[in-house]
Amino acid sequence: MVAPIYIIAAALGTAFTLGLLHKTGKTLPYVLMTLALGLMTFISLEWLLAFLIDGQKEEIIYTAGFKPPFSISLLMGKMEAVFISIVNTMAFLGSIYMARDLKNKGVNSMLIYLLLIMGLNVVIMTRDIFNLFVFLEVSSIATAGLLLIGGRKNAVSAGLKYLIATGTIAGFLLIGIIFFYYYAGSLSLDDIIASKESWISVGNIALLLVLLSVILELKPFPANGWALDVYQGANPGIGAIISASSATAMVYVLYKMMPLASEAWNYVIIGIGLLSFVASNIAGIKQTNAQRLLGYSSVGQIGLAVAIVGMHQWLGSGLMTILLAMLASHFLAKAGLFWLAGIVNKETTKEWGILRNKPVLLFLMGTFIFALLGFPPFPSFFGKWELIMSLSDLGQYGIVSLILIGSLFEAVYMLRWLGYAIKEDKEEAVNFSIHWEKFLPVGIVATALYAAGYFFGWKSGYSDWYKYMPLAFAAALFLLDFLPVYVKNSITLLGMGWYFFEMYTQYTGLKFVFFIIFIGGGLLIFLAGYYKKGKRVGFYPLAILMYAGLALMLEASNMLEFFFAWEIMTAGSYFLIIRGKKSMTHALNYALFSIGGAFLILAGFGITQAGKDGLSLELLYQVGSMSPYVFILLAIGFMTKTASMGLHIWLPGAHAEAETDVSPMVSAVLLKAGVYGLIITMISLGNQFIGGINIQVVLAWIGVLTALMGNMMAAFQEDAKRLLAYSSIGQLGYVLFGLALMSHLGWLTAISVAINHFLFKAMLFLAIGGVVLRTKTKYMYQMGGLIKKMPITFIVVLIGIITLSGVPPLSGFAGKWLFYNAILEKGWYLQGAVLFFAGVIAFLYCFRLIHTIFLGQLKDEHRKVKEAPFWLLLPQILVIVGIMVLSAFPNSILKPLGEVLYSYFPEGALSWNDQLANSIYGYWDGKMVLYVVVAIFASVFLWALIVTRKSQKVKQFNIVYAAERPFRPETTHFAYNFFAPFKKALGFLVYPGITNFWNRVGQSTMAGADALRKIYNGNGQAYVLHIVLFFIVVYFITAGGF
Amino acid sequence: MKFLSPEYISMAAGFLVILIGIWGILANKNLIRMIIGFSLFDTGIHIVMVAISYLKDRTAPIIDETINTQEIAKQITDPVPQALVLTAIVIGLGVTALMLVYAMKLHKEKKSLDITKFNDLKW
Amino acid sequence: MEFKPIQILYALLSLFIVFNYGMLLQGFVRKIGARVGRRYGIRFYQPYIDLIKNYTKRSTITHGIMYYLGPVFRLTGGIGLIMFTPLIFGSDIFGNFSFSGDVILILYFMFFGTLGMALGAAEGGHPYSAIGVTRGLAQTTAFELPLALAILSIAIQYQTLSVSEIVAAQQGGIMNWTLFTNPVATAAAMLAFLGSMMRSPFDVVLAPQEVPIGPPTEYHSSLLGILQTNRAIFPAAKLVLFMNLFFGGATSWWELVIKTFFIYMWSVFVGVVYPRYRVDQSIRWFLRIPLILGILAILLM
């Protein structure tokens, strides 16, 4: 094995040689430098492998042939190997990426680059604190120099600020170091640590200086303005190295120093780290410059890393895995994003819209951003999971919440940025060329992210290959993305179909129901996919990603798997939603609510497993005294997905703007994931009381109000898809209420409503989607009279709304009937009454939907509209068949469901007599009702046929507005402001209080972010002031340095 | 009066120079003046370091005729901080030079040395 | 109760009775109304004449299939309501198909006809009909709420949702009627009933003579005939329902006729006394007094 000292020798030797090569052209020096970096990378990776595979022992490298403390020694241990491997590999990739820039700027830039990396290597390996100082200076100066290489505007001023700041920090570090030497009589870190007890009582200031200097090199809030300016001003390639290599190396330095810190210091370090994490992410919210945004994110992530290092005593042996998992995501993704920034070469995040024509780059960007946000299957997902779980074990819920809040803020700006890239309309999608040497490193880090994800998954016990199968399927579809739609759709159907038939025997009970909804429903909706022509770039992998999440969620046996699946599903659905028109903000809202919800779930899981073995979902049964809180966390978490009132504002836009066949996916299928989650929560936690109030009562009221408000809003919509979206909110309110009843009938109601909702909402969204597709408008007042053009769609919608409104004889009534029985049994009459009212309002919007679209007068521009495409109609017709079967044979589903529920709620079950259901209050015979109604209908219809046999068909007459062109033409349409009297009477109920509330939350966050980032006033002197102040504040906080 | 000893006096002086240097960095808006402050800050640190190496009534750590080779340890001051200061001084020079060159470049851009003018990167 | 083919005949029989009762009721009420206003009024069999006239008109026009289906739905709704409501307490013959569903079914089935009517009228394409429909639907939602509360209240009271059982519980004397055992619920329901009968002051929807905006104005000839048929059946069915729920039901046809007649007179009486409301006014009204009564009815349970 090559001795690690050769890393230094190679770098220095090459750097000095490069100094000779000023006149030999650009290529030779570049090749030399790359070779040197390659050699360094090789050596470090060789050691890493030796440590990982051969169980290599750590090795001390003595210089000058003397033992420490008399000479400088380096240490090559496992951790050192890991960190220098990271630094060198990233640097190597970076050198490839920056080939052009480096060659342009000549030999000097190459040797500076090389020396920076060398400096970082020594910083990681050295065990001598003065040596640490020297090589820190090497890397600082090199960094400042590198800012000159093809930097952005104002790179020089950034460089000066950087120099001043790091110079100041280094000065303080030096004071600390010399006093360490004075106290310990040695400069060897090991000696200083060993003799800590003898000097700590007097040496606390020196310790403070050293620790804080190292921390300050890690850019803690608020003393990090200089770092942000550097990130903004640097060449993206350099930014990548600073963020990936330098920061990573410094984290390790801090880790090395931690044995010096007393326990009290740990808290300070955790506090500093978390403050940086949260504050940077808040301040980042307002940021529009892409590179500065990355800077904020870097600072935040590193802050989290600092906090994690500060937890070393808590986390014990798990520390490194967590730290590395977080860092792996950070340095790979951050480098990737910086590099992408170089490729895109646009300053503001909005301008990234030019990426739209580059699906591969978009994919990479998505990968990086989701990796940063801690989504599976990336390392930080597992890191965050382990971290939260460990902290929960310790009862550090405050820290957990801070971490989650910070992460949420990070998601805000990261996803907004991604949204701009995918959707920002203003940017012309220009073609720009990508040099392979710039693309290659980006591709490699993305690949590495996935590999690292698998590795850390394996470490966390998430390694079974079959749990990655659905993801692999999505990946395969991504590779096949060049194929035309019908091929990909067939592949998708085959794949999912195979999965369906393979797995459906595996599930029983409620899981089976949801399996049918998720996978069966998915298959059904995918049938519609054939209607599209062309390639439909990116759709299939993303859709499969969502279904993969749903499938894995059912498979999940422990909380990690569940959460993994949950996040996969969120990611997939986010991308599906953002594909829609004008969906940028809605997708962002969706993602933020989902992530927020997911964090609550994560926190709930954390509390659940605290102090227990394993992660099984069964642990939810034995939470103990914390269970009310777990219940609340999980319930709210899942309610973000079911869009319950207060958490619903993402839904209407997201569903309404989605593509024709995506709307049913996200509405009919996806929402049920939340229901599934709620069911799990309620089954395992049951009734929970907080302050003597049954939380279920609160949930029931939320469900009731959700239903009322959702339906009410739906009734006043002008946009057909939005109407359906609000209707989904309302329907899910019923479900929530049903579940909150916590009785046999209640659950039966909830699940049958869920099933019915799945059926009719899939159908309606497809049907309305077809209409929108044909008429090119979503506004109902721009439609009318389409019954003649789209008769099949009309019938579908008719059946859909009858089912939806629960009018007998169709299956929707089952839900209503069960529901009243359940209410009577439970005694929640008032809630029941409100729900009834909500149901009546549902009738209103149903009518409006069918009336204004299909009836009335045909618009001139729709004279040539055709029936919806066959492939859109096919699934609708299949659903109709399903609805008819369920209507005629309600017991085919309710009876087995009842049996399943019997195990949870033995009391109050229905008794069945063929199709006649008997509750203790009433009875209902679905088959009979259907027969009777059909018979009457048929007879009356026959009668009508007879009496009107001679009828003659006339055309509708036109309406003329007295030759005046109205200012807003839509206001004269009969379907505009349809339920005006109703709105007049009850409009106050739909006052958008919740939307306003969330808007205000958003605005005040923005304002706060803006105020916060004002401390970074761009003045280098102020930054020094921050640094000095940082020392003093910590000095006073620690009451004189502990 | 233990403080009336060269090491204490010079260390105190060193610390005061450090403070003056920091004042110079923080209080002057002129870049050159800031850098002067910076170099004072460095010098102060160096004085402190040398003060730590000092032992009363001993000679420099250079073994010549005046030193009894048998009892070197009792006759010389600590060579280590001195070696460190050597390194630190040279590093300080490098950093100062760089800062000056950057300041020069910035002045070329904006014809000003006022650090508050270079705040295009902010927030 | 099992379904037996003979029940179809029984059902047809009760349908025939209810239809004629409805027709006559219409005629008599109009006659009475005229006499009170010191006019001679129509002949009591005038509704029959109108009906026949409409059915036999030669010209029939249609705007399309849904226009056509509207009255069909409407009539199906009316007949269905009869079919699911037990007419005579304790009678197998006039129990109809009430064994296939309880009061919830009836409550929701009422919407069936409304929906069809609205759709049919809408296809006429006349904006006025759309306006009429929206008015009707908006008002319907409003009065359904107190009605539902009242029904819920008596369901709680009798601990059953079955209409027959509710009637059974009211047997044995006038004091056992819901009217006396649960007066608040009855009050709420009877106020809601005013709305459901769509008579003045809540008749703007139905487009009486001077209001040209409403579904019925879209129809004529035989399709109007179907609607008129329904107008005989549907109110009668509702009367029977209210009688069953609040006034002890009926053990014989005579009892049924008397009770329903007085219930009907209640809405006639109010209609004569009060002027017409706008729709938003009526919504507010329903959501005020009747709703409060309805909530009270539940809270008192």
Place this chain on the structure above:
Amino acid sequence: MTTVILTIILGVMVLAMAIIAIVHKKTITAILAAGAVSLFASILYLVLAAPDVAMTEAAIGSGLSTVIFFYVLNKIRQDA
């Protein structure tokens, strides 16, 4: 005792020069004062038995670095 007095004198000189370097209005004077700080410091190092450091400080701190300051100042004067 001479060492102590010498140290005190040098320390005071260093401080005085440092203050001049900071507060004096003319930049040139300030630069010269900063050089003088180094110069006095290097004498102080000699007193503190650190001749190596003293040499370095004299050559680099008060010599080269002052020159660099002047170079830059000169350049800036030119540009202004």
Place this chain on the structure above:
Amino acid sequence: MLRKGIITVILIGFAVMLLQLFLSFNGNEDLNTTALHYAENGIEEVGAANLVTSVVVTYRGLDTLGEVTILFLTAAIIGLFLKLTREEKSEKREVRPTSEILQTAMKVLVPVIFLFGIYVFINGHLTPGGGFQGGAIIASGILLMFLADPNRKISHGLIAVIESISGISFVIIGILGIVLAGGFLDNHILPLGKFGTLLSAGAVPLIYIFVGLKVGSELSNIIYYLNQTQKEKK
């Protein structure tokens, strides 16, 4: 004024901190372990009379390497700067000719200064001084040359070659230390020789020569670059 007030407050806070640090300083009675080791074993192990040199060149050789690297970096960065500015096209500036005396003095003094510098770093292991000081002295010679005649052309290439060659040699000696002796930068690759003579202390003089050359050339380089900047057009 407010700003000054804030700064004063901050400085007072900082002064309190430093005071605490100062009070933790208790003087030295004796050499600490590390220094003691050097004092007792320095002669045997390294063989240099100047213990500071022993420490700088051998015991803490890696620091010196890093430090040399820093100067190298600085020179390179300033060079990079110059390259950037030179892209804006420079023109020869009229410089006031310097006095005859200075020119003559330069001709006499510069070789002496160079010699003195070389003496200082060759004797670095015996007397005070060494590579840094010697290098600085050499650089001041170069400086003098420029002061005498700002337009004077010196072979920048030569400086660069000396800089690089000495740097590479430093590294090679370091590697030889691994190959031939106990570790990177071990001075035992050459015999220790007789204590107190010029050719003693193993590789220390050799290393110090390279350090001196390197520091000298690097500082010269910096001066060269700075001198170049003076010639730029406004």
